[in-house]
Amino acid sequence: MTLATPAFAQPAPSVQPLGAEDCKAQQAVLERDMELARSRGQMLRRRELADTLSALQAQCKLPAAPQSRQARIDRLEQDIRLLRSELDQAEAQLRSLRNQAP
Structure with a gap:
């Protein structure tokens, strides 16, 4: 009797690096959403978006000027x-x- 492997045990698909333009576009969206959350007083949401932005920047390895x-x-x-x-x-x-x- 063979047991099926649960979906969570399967290896994750390889993440393809984003292109520079994709990184910039996603960064712009996150920054806009952060400003919107800030304007609405949604500090937790803004912090979560800031964490996501940091992760994106690390993934994209955007060169800091x-x-x-x-x-x-x-x-x-x-x-x-x-x-x-x-x-x-x-x-x-x-x-x-x-x-x-x-």
Whole structure:
């Protein structure tokens, strides 16, 4: 009697590397979706998309343009402003939920 191999035990199909244009297109979609999630206050969704974007960039091995020290500082300051904005939105939602009658 032969047992069938479960689907999850089969080897995964080989992942073909994405072309540069495919990587850029998918990156643009993820960045747009991240901005949309941020604008709606969906911080968890935005974080998940950021993780997906990181994985995509690792898979595509998109070359990072060399940045000057000032450009890195500017980027970090922008990231901090974005995170503070998301934190403010989350705190406002929390206050709203706490103030609602049960």
